[in-house]
Amino acid sequence: MRRTxxxxxxxQVLKQPTGDRTPAAIVYGYPAAYFDGTEPRPKPWGMQVDMLAMRIAAQLPLEYDAAQSPLADAEDAKRxxxxxxxxxxxxxxxxxxTTASWYPAQPGDLVHVHYEAGGVEAEAFGETYLISAGEHGFLTMHLLAHTLPEDHPDAEGTVGCxxxxxxxxPLAELWMxxxxxxxxxxxxxxxxxxxGVR
Known part of the structure; x- marks a missing residue:
């Protein structure tokens, strides 16, 4: 499910009525019967429904299964x-x-990225990267192989970017x-x- x-x-759920209860029977999200006088009631607070929904959605641990990248989603919102x-x-x-069970990347990880065909000349191709230990304590990710023909007009500047x-x-830019x-x-x-598996 996408966050949007x-x-x-x-x-929609927050805007729905509360069934057979009248507004007076609900106090800050708790039924009035919940309070027996031994504990103080919560202090009142208010927020627009759409803003509350946005805050809740931002906290959901959704898996990213969108049909486009996070950067593309951000660009759509910017437009x-x-x-x-x-x-x-x-x-x-x-x-x-950063919340994926396999994160962070480790030396020896293989990362394959598949690009779909698009446009007049853009054809589908793939790249495989290897993650290894860097010289200064971080990680390096270098290109192992790709399937785009060397003489393809998009090969230079695209492959291994x-x-x-x-x-x-090392995965942040590729992921985003x-x-x-x-x-x-x-x-x-x-x-x-x-x-790629749904």
Whole structure:
């Protein structure tokens, strides 16, 4: 589920009436009967429903299964002049990476990225990167192989563009720009992230 979809669902639920209870029977989210006088009632607070829904959605541990990258989601929000959505998309993408069970990357990890065909000349191709220990205590990710023909007009400047040297988080740029849905990450011979699998 995408975070924007979750936000719509949460907003709809929060706007629904509270069934057969009157507003007076609800005190700050608790039934009035909950309070027996031994403990103080919570202090009142107020927030617009859409803002409350946005805060709840931002805390949901959603897996990132969108059809585009976090950066593309942020760009869509930016075009809509939705600053909250733009920041939310970037934060959601970052959180999806840093809360993954296999995170952080380790030396020996293989990272494959698949690019779909698009446009007139752009054809589908893949790249495989190897993560290794860097010289200064961080991690390096270098290109092992790719499937784009060497004479292809897009080969230069496109292939290997996500390679990094001595980076504390070598997957961050690839994850945010290409998108987790395009990545397959293998550790010790076993896939730990298969973004293309729904």
């Amino acid at each position: 979809e979750a936000l719509k669902i949460i907003t 809509r002049r939705d600053l909250t959505g733009e920041i939310g998309a970037l934060m959601a993408g970052h959180d999806a990476l 996500f390679a990094v040297d001595d980076d504390p988080d 720009e290409a998108g987790p849905h395009r990545l397959t990450i293998v550790r010790h011979g076993r896939p730990v992230h298969t973004g």
